Amino acid sequence: MKSLTGMLPYGRLILLLIALGLIWQVSSSMLGVPDYYLPGLDSIFSMLHRHPSPFIAGFVRTASEMLLGLGAGTAFGLCCGVALHRFVMLRQMLLPLLVVSQTVPVIAFGALVVMWFGNSLWAKAVIAFYLTFFTITVNTLAGLAAIDPRRISLLRSFGASPGQILLRLQLPMAGPAIFTGLKLAVALSLSGAVVGEWFGDTTGLGVLLLQSMYNEDTVTLWATILLIALLGSLAFALVGVLERWLLFWQPRS
């Protein structure tokens, strides 16, 4: 049931974006802020309009790296979470190791990953994956641990197997926690993909950032930043839609 009040937040968001755009445009054109600091939105859009191909190619490339890493990281993180929840020994052994692995900044691994996987799309996907899976693992683990044990007892009393309990009860019940992790993972996988490109590549939004920095081309720089924001928002919205669909039973605030 979509009511008018339900649509209100979207309306407000659009109004806010329009207002921000106006302030931006006014401050750059009328207050005389130099292009070097803040180019007008008009010059950014006309740049995107005149030379769309590097931006489109970059967007597609970065989006693929991100989605590959995010997808693999989510799948692996879910398996990790389930396995670590199930086997206490494994959890005691591996969890500290995983935590330590997350304290090493991804930049430290970046060069290594490029050497292993070449200057390919896969190298960036691996970096996005590395940043993603831990968040999913931890959130899955938390979600599974929070389930009322009496729910599990009830299904056991009906003769359910551990596999049935996992699929019919534990995973759906941990759904809200998993989605919390997934939303964090969206932002992480995007930075992973963008930063990964800095280790060397020829296409991608990260590459465009780097190139425009060297060329002191603020218009391209801002155009790229806006595209990265767009990519992140789209992915976030996609996860939001998925969440509403899968967790329709969740009370929403």
Next chain:
Amino acid sequence: MPQLSIAPTSPARDSTNVKDSTSGEPILRLAGVSKRFAQVTALDDVNIDIHRGEFITVIGPSGCGKSTLFNIVAGLEAPDQGSVMHKGATVGAKGLLGQVSFMPQQDLLMPWRNVLDNAIVAIELEGTPRGQARQRALTMLPEFGLKGFERHYPHQLSGGMRQRVALMRTFLFERELMLLDEPFGALDSLTRTMMQRWLLEIWRRHRRTVLFITHDIDEAIFLADRVLVMSARPGKVKLEQRIELPRPRGTELVTSADFVHYKRVLLEALEEESMKSFAPH
């Protein structure tokens, strides 16, 4: 709100029931069952025979090990000592899983399943195809006062209705022995009285054996063929009281002399135990 149907009942139950409970092999026998948790002896040498078709209520002070008793009968926990015989064969805890239909205190409905799909959870786990399971549940809905609510989700239902969905889940899982752990504990007294009469009616029609935990003496007497009073720690069966009241039972029964007599006997036994649990040393 749909009305609970309390149809006129035949007195046929009584004669068969008394006979059932005194003859033949018990459907479940607990012999010398004990269970300890760290320093606490939850159950100590508990002996119970449950016969086919009986309605047994278990009453006792809080912390008397009633829930442990249920977990053992459901196969969720293994006794430290003693044995459990189910239908004449000694079984371990694993052997009891899936053999009795268990209803815990909380309804524990799955929030993503509607009324119909919550009711079929147990039989679906057994391997009944979903379509067939739903069909069976649909025919049972009116009896449980849930007709027209099959597509509702748990958060859209009242406490009494949720409890009826949970009961329906228990009944659909067709096992001879049903364990009901304070199913009406959270309901207001009016709803509770209605549910008790309704439960007796369903029980009469479906011919199951019921082991029913309660805190409420009136409820224990009103429902039961036999009331077991448990003692405070360690949990033992302190008193076994046969309830010889005619069935079907109506509200007027609660004020009858016989009922009051049973109540006095049980209250006395229970009070002694409650005092003990206040001052255990």
